[in-house]
Amino acid sequence: MNKVQHQNLWSLTAGQPLELPQFSDNSTADLVIIGGGFTGCSAALEAAKNGMSVVLLEAETIGHGGSGRNVGLVNAGLWTPPDEVEKTLGAEAGEKLNVRLAAAPDLVFELIDAHQIDCDAVRNGTLHCAHSKAGVSDLQNRFAQQQNRKAPVRLLDAAETQKRTGSNALHGALFDPRAGTIQPLEYCVGLAKAAIENGAQLFERSPVIAYAQNDDQWVVSTKDAEVKAKYLLDATNAYKSTAQPAPSFTMVHYFQLATEPLSASEREKVLPGLEGCWDTALVMSSFRYDKDGRLLIGSIGSLDQFGGRIHENWARKKLAQLFPELKHKRLDYAWDGQIAMTKDHLPKIKQLGPNGFSVFGYSGRGIGPGTVFGTSIAKYICSGDQTELPIAPIAAYEESWTKTSAFYYESGAVLTHAAFSAQRKLGL
Ligand SMILES: Cc1cc2nc3c(=O)[nH]c(=O)nc-3n(C[C@H](O)[C@H](O)[C@H](O)COP(=O)(O)OP(=O)(O)OC[C@H]3O[C@@H](n4cnc5c(N)ncnc54)[C@H](O)[C@@H]3O)c2cc1C
Numbered sequence: 001m002n003k004v005q006h007q008n009l010w011s012l013t014a015g016q017p018l019e020l021p022q023f024s025d026n027s028t029a030d031l032v033i034i035g036g037g038f039t040g041c042s043a044a045l046e047a048a049k050n051g052m053s054v055v056l057l058e059a060e061t062i063g064h065g066g067s068g069r070n071v072g073l074v075n076a077g078l079w080t081p082p083d084e085v086e087k088t089l090g091a092e093a094g095e096k097l098n099v100r101l102a103a104a105p106d107l108v109f110e111l112i113d114a115h116q117i118d119c120d121a122v123r124n125g126t127l128h129c130a131h132s133k134a135g136v137s138d139l140q141n142r143f144a145q146q147q148n149r150k151a152p153v154r155l156l157d158a159a160e161t162q163k164r165t166g167s168n169a170l171h172g173a174l175f176d177p178r179a180g181t182i183q184p185l186e187y188c189v190g191l192a193k194a195a196i197e198n199g200a201q202l203f204e205r206s207p208v209i210a211y212a213q214n215d216d217q218w219v220v221s222t223k224d225a226e227v228k229a230k231y232l233l234d235a236t237n238a239y240k241s242t243a244q245p246a247p248s249f250t251m252v253h254y255f256q257l258a259t260e261p262l263s264a265s266e267r268e269k270v271l272p273g274l275e276g277c278w279d280t281a282l283v284m285s286s287f288r289y290d291k292d293g294r295l296l297i298g299s300i301g302s303l304d305q306f307g308g309r310i311h312e313n314w315a316r317k318k319l320a321q322l323f324p325e326l327k328h329k330r331l332d333y334a335w336d337g338q339i340a341m342t343k344d345h346l347p348k349i350k351q352l353g354p355n356g357f358s359v360f361g362y363s364g365r366g367i368g369p370g371t372v373f374g375t376s377i378a379k380y381i382c383s384g385d386q387t388e389l390p391i392a393p394i395a396a397y398e399e400s401w402t403k404t405s406a407f408y409y410e411s412g413a414v415l416t417h418a419a420f421s422a423q424r425k426l427g428l
Contacts (some may be wrong), residue, residue: 006303008335009258010068010185015118018062018189023206024224029055031381032220032229034208037067038370039359040235041191041202042111046378048198055227056200056221057194059207063188065239066366069299069337071256071286073126073276074367076151076178077101080345088344093391097346100376100390102151104368105178107375112182114321114382115197117190120291123180125418126276127156130171135280139174152177164268165277167322173277178261181276181288184367191371207241213353231381234358235374237366238340247340248398249361251406253302257315257338258288259329270295270323282311283416285318294325295319300413303336309394314417317424341362341409343399347373351393355381360406 031047033040036058041279044056058064078085078101084298086094105123112121130136143155146285156164161173187220211232218232234240240247247369262270271277271289278286285299297319312334320327340350342361347369350358357377362369372390386392 001203002258002330002332004331004334006335007333008069009256009294009333010183011293012333013183013290014185014189015031015274018204020062020202020204022224022226023055023057023203023222026225027055027227029053029201029227029229030056031231031233031378032218032227033233033235034220035237035239036188036192036202036204037063037064037065037236037239038188038191038235038237038238038366039237039374041195042190042371042374043233043235044200044284045111045191045198045200045377045397047153047202047373047382048195048225050378050382052382054195054200054228055221056195056202057204057206057208058204059228059241061204062192062202063185065237066339067188067370068185069335070183070184070367071276071278071288072181072367073278073286073288074102074105074180074182076105076176076368077363078345078365078369081142082146082149083344088346089391091319097390098149100372101369102149102178104372105180107249108182108187108368108371109180111191111194111371112187115190115194117187117194119186119190120183121180122274125177125275126179126278127161127173127175129161129165129173129277129279131279131281133171136172138280139172141160143174163273164273164275165322166272168277169322175275181274182367183291187357187367213356216354230355232352232356233377234352234356235363237360238338247255247360248402249401250302250341250343250402250409252337252339252341252364252406252409253305253336254364255303255311255334256296256297256298257312257331258290258294258296258333259319259326260330262295262326265327267293270326277365283413287322294332300409301336301417302410303334305410306341307410307417310414310418310421313421317421321424335369347391347394348397349373349377349389349391350397351395357393
């Protein structure tokens with residue numbers, strides 16, 4: 001068995017890094033943004049397009065957080081079904097969020113087109129696959145909810161799912177043609193480049209160590225210099241550095257492994273339509289191709305914690321279960337990332353004070369939502385029209401037991417993956 005390299009495939013296959021300067025001179029701006037992921041970069045782009053002066057400070061490099069590590073599924077809506085979103089937020093607010101996020105893939109693919117972002121965008125839809133018979137009823141329920149909202153989704157039976165995926169281990173699928181896949185790091189870098197072209201100033205390796213509001217101005221400091229700005233957006237989300245207040249969400253990890261490139265004949269059988277896939281399991285898994293024909297398989301779990309070996313072993317076994325003909329394929333790369341999971345699985349805009357906002361908690365669905373929230377906050381800041389926001393800002397947000405909850409997610413994933421591998425070994 002080959003040794004898997006622990007390296008983020010997206011960093012290896014992305015084009016030239018941006019190599020932006022470090023922030024070193026005191027400056028002023030209309031808007032200062034902390035964090036260069038989808039949220040920060042899309043906000044920088046929209047604000048700069050509207051003539052605002054923008055400074056964005058990124059602690060590492062653009063896309064260092066979830067934005068440069070994810071699966072790359074550009075989904076419509078959240079993981080939480082739309083009825084539940086409306087139940088939690090109330091009918092009007094829930095419907096607004098659902099409508100805005102249902103259109104999120106349109107916004108993502110429009111930005112890709114408008115700014116010629118080279119990110120292997122494929123808009124062939126996604127397949128939410130039933131991993132079991134119970135998974136089929138979950139999909140039927142989701143399908144009914146989407147039909148009520150006139151979404152163009154289709155429920156596929158086991159035979160069609162098998163034809164589309166090349167796997168007979170799946171019991172059905174919900175096909176969503178609005179969705180697609182991207183190389184997420186390249187998308188994020190593309191947003192950053194577009195923001196710079198529109199006049200925003202972006203800095204890398206410039207961790208913010210403190211921020212506060214003085215006389216109607218936000219003062220945001222790195223170790224070398226400070227920015228003063230009327231508006232502040234903290235877009236550090238699950239990668240919030242320790243210099244800032246402790247995060248109030250559960251940190252969940254998600255990992256992926258990439259096979260060696262598959263041959264043309266294998267690619268004709270396995271997922272020939274290049275849809276992005278994920279499943280209905282509680283400890284969900286995902287699979288998709290990259291541009292070189294590597295199959296990426298992922299699930300919940302951290303490769304750096306106690307279950308790392310178990311998760312890697314699961315990936316081999318899962319690949320063999322889904323696609324027995326691929327069981328001897330090399331797994332070349334493995335990497336993981338952090339997800340900010342809120343208790344109700346809904347994103348939050350927290351008001352930090354007058355003209356200051358923090359956005360977090362996409363709960364595993366951040367490509368569309370991150371782009372929508374970043375763009376909308378910038379629009380709101382530019383126009384003063386609060387209806388631009390997909391949800392109303394909240395003054396405070398606290399969750400308790402987040403460390404216990406994180407342990408619950410990780411140990412649940414470890415046990416589930418260990419049990420799956422043991423069953424496969426016994427031929428069950
Ligand atoms: C493995 C994985 C798979 C996923 N799969 C999908 C998927 O298929 N589809 C989907 O829609 N979503 C997916 N997600 C979720 C999605 O990636 C995130 O929700 C999204 O990237 C969040 O974007 P963001 O800009 O809000 O935050 P991030 O991309 O995390 O960016 C935050 C940035 O803030 C910076 N930062 C932190 N502290 C400081 C500081 N003090 N000063 C300056 N900068 C700082 C960090 O370095 C980081 O770059 C996945 C997430 C993970 C981890």
